[in-house]
Structure formats: C-alpha cells, structure tokens
Amino acid sequence: MKDQLKDFTHYLLVEKGLAxxxxxxxxxxxxxxxQFLENVEELKSLNDVKRINIVQFLGYLKxxxxxxxxxxxxxxxxxxxxxxxxxxxxxxxxxxxHLDSPQMERTxxxxxxxxxxxALLEAPNDSTPLGLRDKAMLEILYATGIRVSELIGLQIDDVHLTMGFVRCIGKGNKERIIPIGKTAINVLENYLENGRQKLRxxxxxxDSLFLNHHGKGLSRxxxxxxxxxxxxxxxIEKKLTPHTLRHSFATHLLENGADLRAVQEMLGHADISTTQIYTHVTKTRLKDVYSQFHPRA
Structure with a gap:
C-alpha cells in the first residue's frame, strides 16, 4: 500500500503539478x-477495500x-x-x-x-534593514491580499514598481497580476534601496524579494x-494569522464598494462562492455598527 502511495505522490507532483x-x-x-487499513485483518491489498472500510476510517477520525x-x-x-x-x-x-463528505461548518x-x-503596519522599526523588510512585507500583504506562500515566493523580477503591480504564482501554478498603491510602492522602494541591499x-x-538575516529567502x-x-x-488582541491580512484586504475592498468579481480575481479564487463569504463578513460588521450606534437598536 505504501508503494502505491509513493506512485500517487509522484503523479500529483509531476502530472498534476500540485503545490x-x-x-x-x-x-x-x-x-x-x-495505517488504518493495514490494521484491518481481511484486507490483503487495496483492491480488497470496500466502502464500509472507508466509512469506518471516517468514523475513527470523528x-x-x-x-x-x-x-x-x-x-x-x-x-x-x-x-x-x-x-x-x-x-x-x-x-x-458515492461517498458523502461531512457538512462543513462555515465560519x-x-x-x-x-x-x-x-497599528500593525506602523509596528516595524523602519530604521533597520529587517524593519524595512517587515514593513514592506506587511504593506504588500495588505495591498494585494496574496497568500503568505505567494509572498515569500516573490522574486525581485515579480515586482514592477513603475507600472504599479505585482506578479505572483498561486495555487496550481496559476499566474495573476495584482495592482499595488502608492503607499506600498514607496515602502517597497525604500526596502529595496536601503534594506535588501544590506541583507544580501x-x-x-x-533573487528572493524578501531575505532573512542570512541573505536567504524568508521561510513561512x-x-x-x-x-x-x-x-x-x-x-492587537485578536488572534492574528498570516491569512488575517488577506481576509482584511478582501473585506475592506468590498466594504468600500469593490466589485466581487474583481476581488475574486485578485485573490485568485477559482470559484466565486469562495469569495462570497466576505460579503457575509461585511453584513455582519454592518449589523455590529448598527447595534452599537443606532439609538433604537
């Protein structure tokens, strides 16, 4: 069974090109x-696996x-x-x-x-090369909504400051072009001129855009x-993850009237239903504002 898993992994890597x-x-x-199947006595090979065995495994996970x-x-x-x-x-x-997936609790x-x-964008100490790098990373994340894996994968040639856009490779090796604003451009220029040169x-x-103190590409x-x-x-008292800035980017765009399809394209979502969750976030935030400030709420 483990040999078949190796073959499948090779297939995903070479033929499917998965990240x-x-x-x-x-x-x-x-x-x-x-590992679960290997402990089922009547199973001698993967050809012996029945639907009930998979259901039992899912029950085990539950x-x-x-x-x-x-x-x-x-x-x-x-x-x-x-x-x-x-x-x-x-x-x-x-x-x-015909195997059913469990109902997802969509949070x-x-x-x-x-x-x-x-407050977060102002937190880095921009009087040091590392501080300039940190500020540039945060500005790019909030300006573009790219994933952290995409951020640390950026190369110098992926940034076009005169044109005002960033090129990134997302899931499934799909390329997308995302515009960046003046603030992010200025911060990135400062990092490239006064920070990255000293970190090299x-x-x-x-050629990684963001380097660690050893001069190598930064890791996740x-x-x-x-x-x-x-x-x-x-x-910041909220639980903060690398994805939080991506979520904030999308939510703040929609709150200010951005087109849902445009946000979908910038985020690199294959299905617009994935992007639509942010419309629920904006509605929830509107309710909170109403409850807090309306005299008859």
Missing part, C-alpha cells in the same frame, strides 16, 4: 488512511474529535487516491464512489479593523514568528 503544501496534505491524510473540515479534506484525498488506483488498473473498483474569517491594520549575502546569490515559519512579534508590538 508543495497541497502535496504534503495529501501525503499526511493518506498515511493515516493506509472519534478522534477531528473537525468536519479535516474529515472533508481526508475524503477528498481518499477519493483522488482511489480514482488514481482505478485509472492505473491497480484496482478494479472504486470504493469511494466567518476574522478580520482586522482599519485602526488595527494601521556575499557568499551566495538569492520565519514570517510567522515576525508576525507574532509585530502583533504584540501593535497590541
């Missing part, structure tokens, strides 16, 4: 699945208090795996057909207020630590 993080998720989910979102992700991974096995004639049937994304965004390493050449973990420190500095 590294997505690939890791598939591997993690299917390792749990295969007993482990896994969220509906986690279970739904496992279902998607299992479906893709069995479809691959059937396509490659490793098995002669697909036990995942509204947490967003920052304009005041909180301002003389030993090796790295590195950005997490930076953001956590800056949120404390800005005295």
């Amino acid at each position: 590294k993080n997505t690939l890791v998720s598939y591997q993690r989910d299917l390792k749990h699945y295969i 007993d482990q208090n896994k969220s509906s979102k986690t279970i739904a992700r496992h279902v998607a991974s299992i479906r893709s795996f069995h479809q691959f096995l059937l396509r490659d004639k490793v098995t002669d049937q697909d036990p995942s057909v 509204l994304p947490k967003v920052l207020s304009l005041e909180e965004v301002e 390493s003389k030993k090796h050449h790295d 973990q590195g950005f997490w630590k930076i953001l956590k420190g800056l949120s404390i500095e800005a005295r």
Whole structure:
C-alpha cells in the first residue's frame, strides 16, 4: 500500500503539478488512511477495500474529535487516491464512489479593523534593514491580499514598481497580476534601496524579494514568528494569522464598494462562492455598527 502511495505522490507532483503544501496534505491524510487499513485483518491489498472500510476510517477520525473540515479534506484525498488506483488498473473498483463528505461548518474569517491594520503596519522599526523588510512585507500583504506562500515566493523580477503591480504564482501554478498603491510602492522602494541591499549575502546569490538575516529567502515559519512579534508590538488582541491580512484586504475592498468579481480575481479564487463569504463578513460588521450606534437598536 505504501508503494502505491509513493506512485500517487509522484503523479500529483509531476502530472498534476500540485503545490508543495497541497502535496504534503495529501501525503499526511493518506498515511493515516493506509495505517488504518493495514490494521484491518481481511484486507490483503487495496483492491480488497470496500466502502464500509472507508466509512469506518471516517468514523475513527470523528472519534478522534477531528473537525468536519479535516474529515472533508481526508475524503477528498481518499477519493483522488482511489480514482488514481482505478485509472492505473491497480484496482478494479472504486470504493469511494458515492461517498458523502461531512457538512462543513462555515465560519466567518476574522478580520482586522482599519485602526488595527494601521497599528500593525506602523509596528516595524523602519530604521533597520529587517524593519524595512517587515514593513514592506506587511504593506504588500495588505495591498494585494496574496497568500503568505505567494509572498515569500516573490522574486525581485515579480515586482514592477513603475507600472504599479505585482506578479505572483498561486495555487496550481496559476499566474495573476495584482495592482499595488502608492503607499506600498514607496515602502517597497525604500526596502529595496536601503534594506535588501544590506541583507544580501556575499557568499551566495538569492533573487528572493524578501531575505532573512542570512541573505536567504524568508521561510513561512520565519514570517510567522515576525508576525507574532509585530502583533504584540501593535497590541492587537485578536488572534492574528498570516491569512488575517488577506481576509482584511478582501473585506475592506468590498466594504468600500469593490466589485466581487474583481476581488475574486485578485485573490485568485477559482470559484466565486469562495469569495462570497466576505460579503457575509461585511453584513455582519454592518449589523455590529448598527447595534452599537443606532439609538433604537
């Protein structure tokens, strides 16, 4: 079974061209699945797997208090795996057909207020190269709504300051062009002239836009630590994640009258229903404002 998982992983990487993080998720989910199957006595091969075995595995996940979102992700991974096995004639049937995914509990994304965004953007110490870098990263995130994986993947050639846009490669290696405003342009110019030059390493050449103190491209973990420190500095009490600025970007655009399709394109959502959740956020915020300020609320 583990050999088939290796073949499937290779298929996802080479033929489907999935991003590294997505690939890791598939591997993690299917390792749990295969470990479960290996403990079922009557199963000698993947061709012996029946629908009831998958249902039992999902029940096991539920007993482990896994969220509906986690279970739904496992279902998607299992479906893709069995479809691959059937396509490659490793098995002669697909036990995942007609398998139902759990109902997702759709929670509204947490967003920052304009005041909180301002406080966060002002938190970095821009008298140092690292502070200039941190300020530029935050400004780009809020100006474009790109994902953190896309942010740290930016190369110098992806930024076109005279034209006022950033080019990024998103999920499925899809390219998108996102405009940036004057503030982000000015901050980025300052970083490139006075920050990045000092962070560059003389030993090796790295074209990554955002460098760490060793002169290498910044990692996701590195950005997490930076953001956590800056949120404390800005005295933001909300739980802040790298995705919070993305959520705030979309919500603030829609609150100010932006077209939903335009926001979808900038975020890189394949389905507009994913973007529509931000319209619910804006309605909720309007209700909060009404309740707080209307004399007869």
